[in-house]
Amino acid sequence: MENKMLIYGAAGYTGKIIAERAKELKLDFEVAGREHDKIRDLASELQVPYHVFTVGDETAWKIALADKKVLINAAGPFKFTAEQAMHACLKSGVHYLDISAELETYQLAETLDLKAKEAHIQLISGAGLFVSYDALAVYVAGKVKNPQKLSVGFWHFGGFSRGSIISSKNIADLGILVRKDNEIIAQPHAKPKMFRFADDEEECLPTPLGGIILSYKSTKIPNIEEYFSLQLPAVGLPDMTSENLPDGPTAEERAAGRNALSAEVVSDNGEIFRAAVDAPSGYTLTPLSVMAVANRILNGDFKTGYQSPGSAYGVSIIYDIPDTHLIDITQ
Ligand SMILES: NC(=O)c1ccc[n+]([C@@H]2O[C@H](COP(=O)([O-])OP(=O)(O)OC[C@H]3O[C@@H](n4cnc5c(N)ncnc54)[C@H](OP(=O)(O)O)[C@@H]3O)[C@@H](O)[C@H]2O)c1
Known part of the structure; x- marks a missing residue:
């Protein structure tokens, strides 16, 4: 698998700052979201490939995640996006990160621990602040x-x-x-x-x-x-x-x-x-933080299953x- 990342919800306020940070770090990434014009404009600004699809489109997820190592889901409220994005990552064997502050999505990640271990992926909801x-x-x-x-x-x-x-x-x-x-x-x-x-x-x-x-x-x-x-x-x-x-x-x-x-x-x-x-x-802080975690994964540093930032990486x-x-x- 290539060392590539996908940022979903990239045209949102925080998603854009995350994508700009990824560009600054010269990472290999693509952007995605549900609104064509916003994603196309962002992709053209950053000079990266893009995908337009709704969060429930399983086929589109499969295509967009096919050559990726990690997904950053920045599309909130996560109540409406985390479940679909987590399942897409489980199916494609892609590590999952989001910047949710919603307790329910942390609990959802907790219930997917075994599946994430079986898929050899790290699943962290709450990798922002x-x-x-x-x-x-x-x-x-x-x-x-x-x-x-x-x-x-x-x-x-x-x-x-x-x-x-x-x-x-x-x-x-x-x-x-x-x-x-x-x-x-x-x-x-x-x-x-x-x-x-x-x-x-x-x-x-x-x-x-x-x-x-x-x-x-x-x-x-x-x-x-x-x-x-x-x-x-x-x-x-x-x-x-x-x-x-x-x-x-x-x-x-x-x-x-x-x-x-x-x-x-x-x-x-x-x-x-x-x-x-x-x-x-x-x-x-949120973009700097989620990119710090994504960078660890891209460098092969992750623990499979449901993780928190601290359980995966400790103080470091x-x-x-x-x-x-x-x-x-x-x-
Ligand atoms: N804890 C943290 O570290 C932290 C820090 C910052 C933000 N956040 C959270 O991150 C989320 C995004 O914040 P923001 O400031 O970037 O908000 P925003 O500017 O409203 O952006 C939200 C993005 O998510 C997309 N989106 C929303 N619902 C969607 C759905 N059902 N399907 C597909 N895409 C959807 C939006 O697409 P459209 O443009 O098409 O509507 C938009 O691109 C919020 O939940 C916020 O609380 C957390």
Whole structure:
């Protein structure tokens, strides 16, 4: 098989930045999506081949994936695309990555573990912002003996794309979920928590971000709570399909600030360890992160089956993400 990649949903706001990053890295890739004119224009801009098909078209998937090693699915809401794209990858023996933040697609990937092993592919849903997140979780988990509880604060900068606003409804609708004694449970009355980021201490709101699935996969810590610096954008927005929503932040807006993560782990004897991540803002970080994972696969570094970024690569993947730093919190 050739060392080629396909990016589906490439003409979306984030898909385009991912495709530009792939071009910058001089990778061999093609773009795909459901709308002819948008994909044709992008392909012509990037000077790469393209495919136009809907996500349910199995024959088209077979053709588009025939000579590929890895698929990046950037077409969200993933609730409507992940299942078809994952099955297409299983059939074609192509590694699957997406940038979903929807917990249901992580659970879907989990159920396909055996099939992915049989197909000798790595299946990661959540290979965007959760790459550095999960690497941080693995890092702090390794700093204490018998880690029992993980709390993560996520500081987001750069606003939200239209796609994220629409997709965040699939997260907001779940309410507040945490992992408690190995199980995912609802915790509607969870309180905000203060987190120390690289420079400041900030209050974050309880929000299920996916670490309760992904970082459980990578660390097996039985209790995991997650917090976000903002309310999810779908909360309080009645019209999720509004055409008036902006595509996403401009390059200047993305460059005007940074994302941060803060994680605290507690061991069974009460020992605490904290660390943080300082990273580019969200819509710059996601393309850098998914391309870091794709690059590993293209270089033959993968584990078959359902994986999270941290279960596949441990802490080391964070060092593949440009301008992203792991910082121990000592005070
Ligand atoms: N966690 C992370 O790291 C992270 C970061 C950024 C974005 N995201 C997620 O990535 C997704 C895309 O975000 P975005 O900002 O790029 O949104 P966007 O600009 O709306 O782009 C979405 C793309 O997906 C395509 N698409 C949507 N539904 C489809 C379907 N049913 N079948 C085929 N194609 C479909 C769209 O095609 P059309 O143009 O034809 O509609 C468009 O190309 C969202 O779910 C967002 O939450 C996650």
